[in-house]
Amino acid sequence: xxxxxxxxxxxxxxxxxxxxxxxxxxxxxxxxxxxxxxxxxxxxxxxxxxxxxxxxxxxxxxxxxxxxxxxxxxxxxxxxxxxxxxxxxxxxxxxxxxxxxxxxxxxxxxxxxxxxxxxxxxxxxxxxxxxxxxxxxxxxxxxxxxxxxxxxxxxxxxxxxxxxxxxxxxxxxxxxxxxxxxxxxxxxxxxxxxxxxxxxxxxxxxxxxxxxxxxxxxxxxxxxxxxxxxxx
Numbered sequence: 246x247x248x249x250x251x252x253x254x255x256x257x258x259x260x261x262x263x264x265x266x267x268x269x270x271x272x273x274x275x276x277x278x279x280x281x282x283x284x285x286x287x288x289x290x291x292x293x294x295x296x297x298x299x300x301x302x303x304x305x306x307x308x309x310x311x312x313x314x315x316x317x318x319x320x321x322x323x324x325x326x327x328x329x330x331x332x333x334x335x336x337x338x339x340x341x342x343x344x345x346x347x348x349x350x351x352x353x354x355x356x357x358x359x360x361x362x363x364x365x366x367x368x369x370x371x372x373x374x375x376x377x378x379x380x381x382x383x384x385x386x387x388x389x390x391x392x393x394x395x396x397x398x399x400x401x402x403x404x405x406x407x408x409x410x411x412x413x414x415x416x417x418x419x420x421x422x423x424x425x426x427x428x429x430x431x432x433x434x435x436x437x438x439x440x441x442x443x444x445x446x447x448x449x450x451x452x453x454x455x456x457x458x459x460x461x462x463x464x465x466x467x468x469x470x471x472x473x474x475x476x477x
Contacts, residue, residue, distance in 0.1 A: 248337040248364065249274040249308075249330055251352070253289035254296040256379055256387045257341035257367060257427065259437045262303070263383050264366035265339045266442065272339060274306040275299075276326065282314025287323065287348060290314075291391045292436050292465045295447075302443040302470055320355055327359040337362040343370060344429050372427045376412045384441035388449065391462035394432035396422025399456045402463040405438065436465065445470040 250262045252275035265272050277296045278288045300307035308330075312322035327338070338356055342349045342365050349365065356363045367375065379385040386407040392398070396418045406412065419426040428434060439446035451467035 246271065246336045246362070247334055248272040248339050249276050249335050250305075250339040251341070252277050252296055252300070252307075253341070254293055254299055254437060255289060255341070255435045256385060256437055257343060257429075258289075259299070259341070259385065259387075259440055260375075260379055260383055261339050261341035261364075261366055263440065263442055265364060268366070270337075270339065270364065272305075274308060274330075274335070275303070276308045276310065276330065276338075278310050278312055278322070278326070280312050280314035280319075282312075285312070285314040285319065286316045287319040287351065288312065288314065289434060291434050291462050295436065295465050295468055298447050298468060298470060299437060299443070302445050302447065304444065320351055323352070324355045324359060327355055327361055331359050331361060335361070337364055339364045339366070341365075341367055343367045343372060343375070343427055344425075372425070372429070373416055375427060376415065377409070380407070380409065380412060384439070385437060386439040386446070387435040387437045388463075389433050390436045390465070391434040391460075392432070393460035394422065394424035395459075396424060397433055399454065399461055401433070402454050402456075402461055403452060406435075407439075434462075445472060447471070 248270050252258045280288045280290050283290050297307050310326040338361050353363050389404045424432040448471045449468045453464045
């Protein structure tokens with residue numbers, strides 16, 4: 246069975262791809278949606294334009310679909326994309342959902358209508374332990390690129406999580422301020438810089454921060470693959 250991954254560039258969708266490959270799934274393509282609406286209900290929007298670097302580093306084909314990001318109409322765009330992939334011979338989709346019923350139910354419904362099987366390897370996982378697994382099992386290094394929860398501030402934009410001390414601090418903040426530790430509710434979003442399936446880490450060269458008073462995001466202006474584990 247051929248699978249493709251619904252890919253955002255964040256830690257959860259990256260881990261889902263790793264779990265799928267580790268379980269023997271035949272996965273060779275990543276699908277990314279670029280939304281015209283920065284407040285999309287369905288799709289991750291921050292820095293998704295840089296997912297192509299991650300795809301190159303993973304040796305994956307990368308397919309981009311676009312959506313206006315209008316609530317519920319996004320599902321029509323999702324269905325059209327799934328139909329394209331189904332016609333190409335794909336039979337399943339890998340999704341990085343952990344606890345969000347909103348996304349999971351809609352993806353499952355659309356996939357079922359098209360005839361695709363949905364694989365959600367992270368669904369229902371204990372979230373604090375999952376953060377450690379990203380580091381220990383997946384060799385993951387990721388940057389926080391948006392924050393929208395009490396307890397996370399402008400100083401956390403650009404914070405790179407790459408060791409257990411970082412995870413412990415993130416968990417301390419989530420417990421104190423009562424936000425979801427994996428950011429599943431949109432409390433924060435991430436961009437993966439490295440993982441065990443990357444041939445080359447990603448080096449972020451230039452960023453721009455946008456702070457809106459109680460939330461904010463980071464725009465990656467320039468990035469490249471580091472040539473330290475082989476060339477392109």
